[in-house]
Amino acid sequence: MKKVIYILTSLFLLFFTSCKKDDNTNTSNEDPRTKFEGTWTCKETCKKDGSFTAFPVTISKNTSNSTEILIANFNNLGQTDNLHAIITGYNFTIPQQSYTSSNYPVSGSGAIDSKQTSINMNYLVNEGAQTDEYTAVLTK
Numbered sequence: 001m002k003k004v005i006y007i008l009t010s011l012f013l014l015f016f017t018s019c020k021k022d023d024n025t026n027t028s029n030e031d032p033r034t035k036f037e038g039t040w041t042c043k044e045t046c047k048k049d050g051s052f053t054a055f056p057v058t059i060s061k062n063t064s065n066s067t068e069i070l071i072a073n074f075n076n077l078g079q080t081d082n083l084h085a086i087i088t089g090y091n092f093t094i095p096q097q098s099y100t101s102s103n104y105p106v107s108g109s110g111a112i113d114s115k116q117t118s119i120n121m122n123y124l125v126n127e128g129a130q131t132d133e134y135t136a137v138l139t140k
Contacts, residue, residue, distance in 0.1 A: 033061045035116045036069050040138035047133040077102050
């Protein structure tokens with residue numbers, strides 16, 4: 001009888017401890033773009049020559065598209081223009097577009113960590129004669 005009670009108790013505990021809620025799901029009605037908003041410090045590395053640059057980046061919601069964020073000072077090209085990115089949960093895609101101030105075609109992707117304190121990005125910038133590949137880490 002003790003064996004049966006032990007097995008039932010073990011199964012009961014196993015069932016309830018395996019039903020932990022996933023931290024990366026958004027079950028609330030919160031706008032998924034909110035976690036990206038703010039001023040971030042971008043630490044960017046060019047893969048081609050290994051050059052490193054740090055600069056501020058501002059991310060805001062695109063008021064004309066509920067699935068997009070706007071990134072100002074992308075690739076340290078200026079705060080006056082915005083690059084748009086499409087949000088899917090904790091990830092985003094930067095569809096190919098030209099950054100207005102430089103007319104450089106850019107594209108890429110990224111993700112915010114579950115604590116919402118760091119964003120990792122990979123992207124390409126075509127600077128005319130060549131396309132450079134970058135990695136960047138944004139922190140608050």
